Amino acid sequence: MNTKQLASLMVLTALLPFALLTSSCGGGNTHTEAQNTQSEGGKMPVPVILDCDLGSSTDDLFAMMMLYDAHKKGKIDFKALMINRDGLDNLRIADIFNTYYGFPKLPIGKTHDAPKNPPVFIPYWKLAKPEEYKEMPTFKRTYTDEQLQQLPDAETLYRQILAKEPDTSVVIFSIGFPTNIAHLLESKADKISDLDGVALVAKKVKAMYIMGGDLSQTMPEPEYNLLQDPQNAMTLMQKWPSKIYFSPGDMGHKIDYTPENVIADQTKMHLEDSPICMTYKLFECNTGQRMWDACAIQQYLRPDLYQIHGPVKYTVDSQMILHEQPGTSHYMTYTNTAEQDTLILNHIRETAHGGLK
Numbered sequence: 001m002n003t004k005q006l007a008s009l010m011v012l013t014a015l016l017p018f019a020l021l022t023s024s025c026g027g028g029n030t031h032t033e034a035q036n037t038q039s040e041g042g043k044m045p046v047p048v049i050l051d052c053d054l055g056s057s058t059d060d061l062f063a064m065m066m067l068y069d070a071h072k073k074g075k076i077d078f079k080a081l082m083i084n085r086d087g088l089d090n091l092r093i094a095d096i097f098n099t100y101y102g103f104p105k106l107p108i109g110k111t112h113d114a115p116k117n118p119p120v121f122i123p124y125w126k127l128a129k130p131e132e133y134k135e136m137p138t139f140k141r142t143y144t145d146e147q148l149q150q151l152p153d154a155e156t157l158y159r160q161i162l163a164k165e166p167d168t169s170v171v172i173f174s175i176g177f178p179t180n181i182a183h184l185l186e187s188k189a190d191k192i193s194d195l196d197g198v199a200l201v202a203k204k205v206k207a208m209y210i211m212g213g214d215l216s217q218t219m220p221e222p223e224y225n226l227l228q229d230p231q232n233a234m235t236l237m238q239k240w241p242s243k244i245y246f247s248p249g250d251m252g253h254k255i256d257y258t259p260e261n262v263i264a265d266q267t268k269m270h271l272e273d274s275p276i277c278m279t280y281k282l283f284e285c286n287t288g289q290r291m292w293d294a295c296a297i298q299q300y301l302r303p304d305l306y307q308i309h310g311p312v313k314y315t316v317d318s319q320m321i322l323h324e325q326p327g328t329s330h331y332m333t334y335t336n337t338a339e340q341d342t343l344i345l346n347h348i349r350e351t352a353h354g355g356l357k
């Protein structure tokens with residue numbers, strides 16, 4: 001099955017009844033959760049790093065909820081949160097979420113030379129401004145603004161973590177702009193490691209799971225994450241030396257966690273005052289928001305919910321459409337039944353407490 005057939009299949013999923021599609025895609029395969037959440041040959045949880053563009057779309061938040069929950073259940077070792085959207089406001093949000101969900105000291109890496117003034121869809125970075133909303137609680141923070149401004153650059157923090165972890169052990173999730181990842185790949189040998197960025201990734205990283213690119217040309221807009229920083233997207237695609245699992249825009253676009261359901265779920269879990277629930281109460285979230293980013297995390301934690309196509313190699317064009325070539329390092333995850341999409345949404349809803357339940 002090629003890229004066009006995969007794209008057609010994902011569009012069809014939303015249109016055809018479950019029974020028509022359940023056995024239509026023999027080219028895919030699934031594997032079990034246990035294969036993913038244990039390190040090589042041992043029971044240590046896999047070290048993971050999340051690279052996201054907090055401060056605009058809320059799917060990043062549900063991706064974080066899934067990782068917080070997985071860490072508390074001993075499935076992963078959440079090592080660091082890298083922010084690839086520039087600005088102090090977005091670092092404050094990272095601090096608020098980490099503190100609220102029990103990770104006050106989770107290392108945070110900040111970006112530089114990131115996309116200038118990227119579109120903001122849902123301005124939940126304002127959660128750090130309680131003076132503007134009298135119905136909003138003042139969320140506790142761990143760091144002062146001065147301390148946040150002194151956080152390490154993401155590529156430095158990446159290098160420090162990768163240098164310490166076992167070979168071929170680290171899993172990286174990229175659910176925002178590719179800026180920090182490109183900076184890591186272009187980093188030089190230094191006192192942290194005598195390996196340059198590409199060699200360090202090749203030695204230490206098991207795989208990257210990325211929300212990026214589209215399979216079809218029928219999406220309402222070109223895929224956002226890569227389009228905001230096309231030059232660094234090309235660097236990532238050309239230089240990344242280990243496996244990449246793509247979660248394309250077409251995939252997450254099918255998973256619609258409506259604002260009404262978010263508020264209902266948070267209320268049912270007695271999390272009415274959580275930063276997520278406040279986001280949905282204070283800001284207009286009916287923006288076409290879908291669970292793109294959460295799928296990129298979930299395909300790692302719950303591979304049983306997905307099919308996998310590959311290994312192949314993908315290139316990306318100027319409109320961020322992924323094109324399949326012969327290769328051995330890239331994979332595409334997808335679903336081929338409406339029932340799978342329902343199970344995916346249900347799992348996102350079940351982990352939306354971030355491990356507080």
Ligand SMILES: [Ca+2]
Nearest residue numbers: 053060175176
């Ligand atoms: Ca994102």
